[in-house]
Amino acid sequence: MDVDRSGVVVVGAGIAGVACAVELTRAGVPVQVRERGHVSGGRMASKRFDGRPADTGAAYFTVSDPDFAAVVDDWRAAGLVREWTDTFWAYDTSGRHDVPGPLRYAAPRGLRSLVEHLAGLVPVTVDRLVLTVEPGPTVDGQPYEAVALAMPGPQAALLLDPALADATRVVQAQTWSPTLSAVLRFGSRHWPTFHGAFVNDHPVLSLVCDDGDRRGDDAPVLVAHTVPEFAAGHLAQPSGAGPAIEQAVRDLLGLPEPAAHVHVHRWTYATPTGGRTDHTHHLDADGIGLAGDAFGKPRVQSAWRSGRDLGRALAARLG
Known part of the structure; x- marks a missing residue:
């Protein structure tokens, strides 16, 4: 049948x-x-x-495929994307330095x-x-x-x-690795001007982005992503990792005041690794x-x- x-x-x-x-x-x-x-x-x-x-x-996306570039052009025509930056900071054992890279795109509406x-x-x-x-x-x-x-x-x-x-x-x-992403909202901007920062050899952080710069509205908002090892210890209760992530970001950027609000999102399968x-x-x-x-x-x-x-x-x- x-x-x-x-x-x-x-x-x-x-x-x-x-x-x-x-x-x-x-x-x-x-x-x-x-x-x-x-x-x-x-x-x-x-x-x-x-x-x-x-x-x-x-955190962003890049473009090298001509067919994908055509899709991005459609998004741009609809006012949904903006060219963000081709330079991030990088923190490592030698300090902080600029790292040039491909043009990164962001979306004002997310x-x-x-x-x-x-x-x-x-x-x-x-x-x-x-x-x-x-x-x-x-x-x-x-x-x-x-x-x-x-x-x-x-x-x-x-x-x-x-x-x-x-x-x-x-x-x-x-195989996949996890991460936690934390949205840190502050009362005002108390950090030096930057776009995003790769954080190397850190026990908590892997990437920090200035979301106000990324979105183009200068809102006092940072978004931090953690290393897999730290995330793996907090998958059962991701909100409990908020204070440690906030402190790590404040230490990294030398922020004098705590965040007014911290939201942590769990990604059990964030990045394919094999x-x-x-x-x-x-x-x-x-x-x-x-x-x-x-x-x-x-x-x-x-x-x-x-x-x-x-x-x-x-x-x-x-x-």
């Missing part, structure tokens, strides 16, 4: 999942996106404090606004938890032509039936696709390209 299979379901509404869904939509393939969180964006996350957004996930803009033409359902992906493929008992999992491998592994051996092998080979392949995505004979920045350098651009390429591969197979 024939089974009615309805298009493709994409699980995860970060930039990889949304980019995948955009390609399928353009190709005329029915697609739906399911996101377990309250909003889309994934690790391009931002949270509002008194109406002002602060980025709690990715990086999540970019994913939401990209998702404008695709159906995204939030607060939709997926429990199982089984042979067929089926998602929670419903058959589909294909399934795309756009999430860190350890999360995908929890969904996959072991009978889906190829996809299971790929996600189990991935299991990448020479391919930008995975698509197997079972109809299971995998996408994300684990298939390249841990960059926003890599995640977008992975999702885009998976979407094109699925469209070619199903077209």
Whole structure:
């Protein structure tokens, strides 16, 4: 008996999942996106404090791929991105020095606004938890032509039936490191002018960004990211790490006053550290696709390209 299979379901509404869904939509393939969180964006996350957004996930993005540059041009035309800086500070045992690098882009409304803009033409359902992906493929008992999992491998592994051996092998080979991101809001700006600072060989900090400079409104807000080792000891209760992160930032920048408010966000799977392949995505004979920045350098651009390429591969197979 024939089974009615309805298009493709994409699980995860970060930039990889949304980019995948955009390609399928353009190709005329029915697609739906399911996101377990309250909003889309994934690790391009931002949270509002008194109406002002602060980025709690990715700190910025860079551009080297011409196709991704075209996407960024669309964001720029919509007033959603701004050129930020090509120079960060770096702290190490020899002191502080400037480090030139690629041009970094920021989003005045938060990086999540970019994913939401990209998702404008695709159906995204939030607060939709997926429990199982089984042979067929089926998602929670419903058959589909294909399934795309756009999430860190350890999360995908929890969904996959072991009978889906190829996809299971790929996600189990991935390793990830955690981080905590802390939004520190102050009463006024009491630090020297800077954009962002890489912090090397520090027991707590890995990166500190001036969010007022990044967003262009000069708000007295800093966002700090921790090293994996520190984060690993606070994943069960991330808010308890707030005082230590705040003190580390104050010591680093010589701040005379404490923050008025500290918010800590936990990222258990923040950065892929292993299991990448020479391919930008995975698509197997079972109809299971995998996408994300684990298939390249841990960059926003890599995640977008992975999702885009998976979407094109699925469209070619199903077209």
